[in-house]
Amino acid sequence: MSAKQVGETERAIARDPRRLVGIALMCVAPVFFASLDATGKVLAGAGVDPLLTTFMRYAVNVALVTALINPVTRPGVAHSRRLPLQILRSLLLFGSTACNFLALRSLQLAETISIQFAAPLTVALLAGPLLGEWSSRMRLAAVPAGFVGVLVIVRPDALAAKPAILFSLGAMLCYAVYVIVTRKLAAHDSTATTVFYTGLGGLAVMSPLLPWIWTAPASGTVWALLIAVGLFGTIGHWLLVLAHARAPASLLAPFIYTQILWSVLLGYLLFGDVPSAWTMLGAGIIVASGLAVLSEDALMRRHARRRGPPPRA
Template identity: 55%
Template sequence: MMMCAAVVCFSLLDAAAKWLGSSMQAMQVVTARYVVSVALVSIVLNPWTRPGIARTRRPWLQGFRSLLLLVSTALNFFALNYLQLAETISIMFATPFLVALLAGPLLGEWAGPRRMAAIAVGFLGVLVVTRPGLGGLHPAALLSVCGAFCYAFYSLSTRMLAASDSSETTMFYSGIVGVVVMLPLLPLFWSWPTDGLSWLLLICTGVFGTIGHWLLILAHRRAPATVLSPFIYSQIIWMVGLGWLVFGQIPDRYTLLGAAIVIASGLYLLYRERVRAVPEGSARLD
């Protein structure tokens, strides 16, 4: 339930960003999302209540990881100006395949033939959604693809940092670096919202993001990732629903078919991860 609630928050975050994109620049929305989120997180995680939280053994990797998250967020918000919610999330669902593919050269975790087959099928699903060269999606789909790559490298760097820094330290840097980078640039794209709804949605981008990540952390403290990961795909339901309810957009059959292929491949990839995690010769309980 926590994982499902988290993806609801992330869906509401994307819907708010898409709505705001019609009246202001995406970078302004990104900045608001970071500033509000950092303000909320700092109430709990700060150098005074958690001494030593800013101490890291790998500062360059922390900075690089945080920049990857910032770029992925910005690319996603830019893409939302032109694509449907269901289209962007269908492309972002390719992240687990990219992580599995890149984990070999970066972490030495090479995928076997069955996992490689699942990765290939998953990318085929992404191609069905984007339909490159066939007059399919808006070229902004490339932004979502680039965002998925950035998020995959972000996920891998998070795993690399887990061996040296605490999750609280990593979360602290995730927001601080984004604020430090964006605030000096704010005068270049800031425009004052002209109505109360825009102000409310700007604040909500940070609130939804913070609550979503908090629920994500709570869920992972109570269950392993292999149990929780399949529930991430329930986000497609909320993205389709919000796209229809808020923007009057209904995804076409190619988007739905591609999303179904990506989800099915992702679930099989998770199944293979669970099989690999079971010690050889252990008793099966099912």
């Protein structure tokens, strides 16, 4: 974060101390997301099919969410005004998760998360034609710069040596479109309804495939890791919801990039992985470009608030 951004964050916290709690929650959430990826990589190394890991990710998530949010405790929660979009959103998240677990079989945690961080740049690129949120000149400069960072990581020689990078790119693209669809749904369905449908698509796709991908876990440890995958993902997203209830998204967004620190640390401690100079350079370019896009978003919101609503005719 730049000195200007740090100063603005401090002033925001001074005005509302609850924002400090939101920032703390936003810093903890990436620990769970990095742990989710690390656990998936451990399971892949133990010979567990990544698709089985994906199934458990959604089975545990749906079980926990349904226990709290269901038509009994929240009447009408299953009613969606845009059901096809809810289904599409759920399937996109499933695609992102499955591709990520497939990529983790042979890629370092730092490599996959660095490519994933290009998703906000892709969202900024797609927001114009799909949402009518057209980019400013600063965004138009930041987005291509961020994709240069992706190309630094996904070099021709790296792609030839590690074709699993294609899975990581697929995960990033699925997640970017998932964010776009989520924004569209915000104008039609409640947060509870969207949360209710989030994991159902993945579970619906994976359940019929279970007889072909199921192998009994070799030990209680593998069972615990499979359950942990679902817990880490669910808790991480729950912390995001709590954080955004206490502070605006523009204040919280930069802190999600702390995930790359946890990914590098867990990659080194669990697998002995040391990111290459190319990976760290590419990650730095992507993060800097993402922060530039986020700064532009915050600036545009402040200008809009200062102008106020248009006068009535």
